[in-house]
Amino acid sequence: MAREQRLAEIFMEVADSLTDDFDVLDLLQRLSTRCVELLDVSAAGILLADPLGKLRVVAASDEHTRLLELFVLQHDQGPCVDCYHSGTARTNIDLTSPSAAASWPSFATRARETGYVTTHAIPLRLRNRTIGALNLFQKTHHRLGESDIALAKALAGVATITILQQRTLEQSYIERTQLQTALDSRILVEQVKGILAERWGTSTDGAFTAFRSYARQHHLRLTDFATSIISGAFDTSTIAAPAPES
Template identity: 55%
Template sequence: MATQQRVLKILVEAVDTLTADFDLIEFLHRLSVRCVELLSADAVGMMIVDQHGELQLIAASDERTRLLELFALQHDQGPCVRCYHSGEAQLNINLTSSAVTADFGPFAARAREGGFVVTHALPMKLRREVIGAVNLFDTRLHHLSDSDIQIGQAIADVATIAILQQRTIEQGYAEKAQLQAALSNRVIIEQAKGILSERQNLGLDDTFDAMRALARHRGLRVTELARQITEGTFDGDITSA
């Protein structure tokens, strides 16, 4: 019952944020963190397709996972890539098995280096339209239960609805251009993280958490704050929020 109440609370929280002026990247990052909490996974990454039909990373629960997902994209391999192309969930994949990972050995090796031994990928789709995938990683060798799979897919579905909602709200832009804008914003955020991490002597994950807190405190989107940082117009202490 506690888990059901937690799932309901998170879904209500998600729906409440789907307004005309919500921050897509912040929303998806929050969902990835919630997914870690609900499924007791160690990390989550989200990929979506851009205007050129190529998968791009849009959110990750931590820096280690972001780098792993970027490696998967660079080599066009891994369960998340397969999930997107097939539209089918890829579940309980043992990264320590050479037979299971024969099609994506380099990705599996990189994942093991990060301490992960099991991965899962859930499609982000509405009816027949697949727009991306959610990748779960675990350092423990155990399978997702049926209820865990349902919860994970529900979160993937909410993320899908959020992205499609963004398309509908901003009718003045082409649908794929909106996703491209979100991906471009992600690049700006990563640049700002790097600048502040070096300036404040903080880890990248701690830097992003501080940016999110300060953006909320100042009533800004994370992207707006990141743009101020990269353009040199930001004033104040990132840890002051």
């Protein structure tokens, strides 16, 4: 399938999801996986700024611990932090270069240890306000061309509109509430991943996949579903557990 056709389908998918009561967390999760699909990168994540201006991950293309740690590291340092504060994209960053090691020593070292050698940070920006960043990782030194970067910016724009739900940034109270809701929802999901992974003896990535699949099959909002599991109101034995890992 041509990338242009796939992109059109994804934009329609997002548009159809923007109802009055859409699941922002699930939509951002889908967008992060679509970034990997369309841009041929190894991993993607969406980070939002909390009320104190610190970046926190709300969605990732996979739930591997080492990848999530790279996003968490950018709470303090990394291309996404620079991108968020400047409001401009940082692309085709060579994480093996001396300049990367000097700018972000902990981040660059951890990224290389995880197998990533190139990264990109695209601001989530609408007009003159930046609310977070889209982070892309590659395991090769292949550079993203101008058309790929333009597409990454378009997907970041979709994520921004999704988060704000077509409301103006002048409504600052509503904006802060929406961002905090997304961040709080992510905390609940992290707790459920740990609960299910321990219960099933599997990875957190496998636990998340089973959790999210059940929610989508039964039309459950991820946040509400996570809350019911944490409170003990939902019997997790009804979820098809992933196969034990060797």
